[in-house]
Amino acid sequence: MADLQIVPAGKTVEAQYVEMKVPLYSYGCEKKVKKALAHLKGIYSVHVDYELQKVTVWGDM
Template sequence: MANMQIVPASKNVEAQYVEMKVPLYSYGCEKKVRKALLQLKGIYSVNVDFEQQKVTVWGICDRNDVLNAIKSKRRGARFWGSEEISEGPRPKPLSSSTRSWSWKAWKMAKILLI
């Protein structure tokens, strides 16, 4: 009985799969993600597919808590199959006439004019 976990009745107590798209750059990233997820309570298994950049978690968990745990390690993580949700309108890029030159560009222009 010491191994049993007490789950509040107000939460969803069914085991579920949570699939996420996570940018993985190396096998070290895969290890960090797996370690971060296995520290959560209620997670039974973590499957990381490096080729598809996909992480599948199975357990009694809240899917938003799982996503937040992965985002602490990989910021670009999102649910599998969900479209990128933008937070408000994106700013329009500046036209070429309103952009200012960088320091290197000014220096190169000065060299070319001399």
């Protein structure tokens, strides 16, 4: 959480990778998380790893 930055609206933001630990209880949860994140503005790719309980997102955040 120490890597979070607040950027004023006038400045450009570069795409970055963000990894999050997310409790996934089934493969259905994996699909729901991927679908919910993929439709957000500024998100380029979403990778969900069920075995590691981790979601990796690449985009403007």
